[in-house]
Amino acid sequence: MLYHEWLQNADQLIVTGDSISMACDACFTGKPVYIAQLPKTKKKWQAFHQQLYKESYAFPLEDLNKTAPENLSIKILNERQRVADILKSKLNLI
Numbered sequence: 001m002l003y004h005e006w007l008q009n010a011d012q013l014i015v016t017g018d019s020i021s022m023a024c025d026a027c028f029t030g031k032p033v034y035i036a037q038l039p040k041t042k043k044k045w046q047a048f049h050q051q052l053y054k055e056s057y058a059f060p061l062e063d064l065n066k067t068a069p070e071n072l073s074i075k076i077l078n079e080r081q082r083v084a085d086i087l088k089s090k091l092n093l094i
Contacts, residue, residue, distance in 0.1 A: 003025075004025070007025060007026060007028075007029050007031075008029060010029070010031055011031065011032075012031055012032040012033070012034070013026040013029065013031055013032070013033045013034070014033075014034045014035075014036055014061060014064075015033065015034070015035055015036070016035075016036050016038055017035050017036060017037040017038050017041040017045060017046070017049060018038050018041060018045065020045060020048060023035060023048075023049070023052065023058060024077060024079065026058070027052060027057040027058055027076070027077035028076060028077055028078060029076075030074060030076045031074070032059065032072055032074060033052075033057065033058040033059065033074075034058065034059050034060065034061045034063065034064050035049050035052070035058050035059070035060060035061060036061040037049070037060070037061070052077070055075060056072075056073050056074060056075050057074070057075050057076075057077045059072070
């Protein structure tokens, strides 16, 4: 099974806080994503995680058992589409 198939087949995902790409990949699935902060997580990554939490793309691992996954309001992080839309707009393609 390929990496993205594993992500799509999961009910919810837990990722470590030391990888921006892992968090982004998980947040693209539309599944509940929980981020496990590691003791030496860089401040810029912590700030990125806080933004994911604020926008409801992901949640702190500590919240895992606080709310049932079906009661979460989860947004899908789709940066490819966002960037494509910006480029189309700048090139007057929309």
